[in-house]
Amino acid sequence: MSVSIGTPFKPTAKKVLLCGSGELGKEVVLELQRYGVEVIALDAYPDAPAMQVADRSHVVSMLDGPALRAVIESEKPDLVVPEVEAIATDVLADLEAS
Numbered sequence: 858m859s860v861s862i863g864t865p866f867k868p869t870a871k872k873v874l875l876c877g878s879g880e881l882g883k884e885v886v887l888e889l890q891r892y893g894v895e896v897i898a899l900d901a902y903p904d905a906p907a908m909q910v911a912d913r914s915h916v917v918s919m920l921d922g923p924a925l926r927a928v929i930e931s932e933k934p935d936l937v938v939p940e941v942e943a944i945a946t947d948v949l950a951d952l953e954a955s
Contacts, residue, residue: 865895874932876919877940878907886911897932919944
């Protein structure tokens with residue numbers, strides 16, 4: 858049985874923004890892609906493991922609220938998955954409420 862959530866790079870694609878791109882994040886990216894999810898990786902370090910397999914990536918500090926907001930607003934993900942503890946949670950809460 859094959860399960861598909863979406864088709865990447867199509868207008869109806871489901872997009873996930875993964876905040877934190879370490880080894881665990883890399884495994885998450887690979888599994889999401891198996892289901893047809895378009896994955897954007899975000900980390901403070903270029904070439905973090907999940908960035909190497911994600912569809913796109915951004916390098917910003919997740920503690921930088923305005924930069925985090927800019928990425929979320931430009932990518933328009935269906936889900937934001939924080940995989941790190943050091944993140945501007947006030948920005949996430951504000952965007953979720955709006």
